[in-house]
Amino acid sequence: MDTEMVRAWVDGWVVSRGAAPPVEEPWGFTVDVGLPKQVTRHVLPHADEALVRKIAERATAPGTWLKVCMAPETIAPWLAPDWVFDDPGFLMSTTLRPSTTLHPSAAPRPSSTDLPAGYQLRLWSGGDVTRALILAPGGAFAARGQVAGRPRADCVVFDQIETAPAHRRRGLGREVMQTLTNAAIAAGARTGVLGATVDGQGLYKSLGWIAHAPLTGVFRTSPDAGG
Structure with missing residues (x-):
């Protein structure tokens, strides 16, 4: 996945949501969102099993989110039961x-x-x-x-x-x-970027937007929350 496109999405998203400026990490970006159900999010433009497992194991606080540019079925086996999947998403862009x-x-x-x-x-x-x-x-x-x-x-x-x-x-x-x-x-x-839901993807495609990668969101619940 194009890291610059992900960076553009992260930069605009924090402005839209009033979150803290993103912190660049060796593997992607960390954003302090500051909401009870979304305290912090880690965005991974490129990932493999070792990286996802490493970050997921370190992110122990409930309300921590991962946004990974991979399909849900790919990363699901790498996560503990207290990680919950958000609705599927897609990173899209267009020339305005x-x-x-x-x-x-x-x-x-x-x-x-x-x-x-x-x-x-x-x-x-x-x-x-x-x-x-x-x-x-x-x-x-x-x-x-x-x-x-x-x-x-x-x-x-x-x-x-x-x-x-x-x-x-x-x-x-x-x-x-x-x-x-x-x-x-x-x-x-001159360029627009967005994170699309499954329902919204059809509208954006009809307007000329192009899907570049899955955008899978998962969030951490309390360790005793079960599956």
């Missing part, structure tokens, strides 16, 4: 291209022609993160997403892309992604 149908701004704006009637899209920035929110008729949450990167960064990270179950298959995820893409391009970015 603007959408001519969208004109994002920092202020709330009405629905674009690509949204169903009654839906509204809002876009705002805070620090190095730009967020898009789609509200359903009546104001309920329908979809969201955010893009993060340092000022004038060439590569940015798309994160927390989500559509409420009751509002799926209406083009809302596509609208969020295209709006955030335009905002990122306006800020000087």
